[in-house]
Amino acid sequence: MTVVIFDLDGTLIDSAPDIHAASNRVLLEEGFAPLTMAQVRSFIGKGVPHLVGQLLQASGEDPAGPRLAPMIARFAEGYETAVGLTVPYPGVVAALAALRAQGMPLGVCTNKPLAPAKAVLQHLGLLASFDAVLGGDSLPQRKPDPAPLFATLAALGGGPVVYVGDSEIDAQTAAAAGMPFALYTEGYRKTPVADLPHDVAFSDFAELPGIVARLAASAGARQA
């Protein structure tokens, strides 16, 4: 049975409004001016330490300076409750149900820390759809290192796999892991689709069950 692993932010859920609000709360507390949604969205994908470093840099501060650690801690404080503005992308709920109805084990491999990742999935009623969830703090390595993807696959029992993600990081991670990659084009990617390695690109989750079936069939044909 094919296993499907998903990235979270920008792939299953549009969480940028909550991450923007959480970022501006911390910036305000630290005496900095708020940033725009577009700025904060462009910082999402490499986990919280990177995001907070980018918040500092955009505020004219050293992204690796002494303010980084306390600001990461402050950001983490409010992250689990920052769920109210987040929605699944259109068609996600139906696509997950269709894949589960076929008996496919589903997992999430995100650079978001595990606690807020589970909190937002729970808030949206999606946590029970997944047999494994790995966060950016679950292992010493985070994406684009392939280790978290391999660990998620192992937690799902292994087997043929399709990885679904929205960003440069996901494309790099899939390539490093040698896994078939479906690129969701409506997330937080900054690079043109043509410039990112991917097996298939899609903009509508209604296409995903068919894409998974096709990628699984061609992977099977490659192995045979």
Ligand SMILES: O=C(O)COP(=O)(O)O
């Ligand atoms: O929290 C982040 O920076 C990114 O999370 P993602 O890996 O689910 O896109």
Ligand SMILES: [Mg+2]
């Ligand atoms: Mg993402």
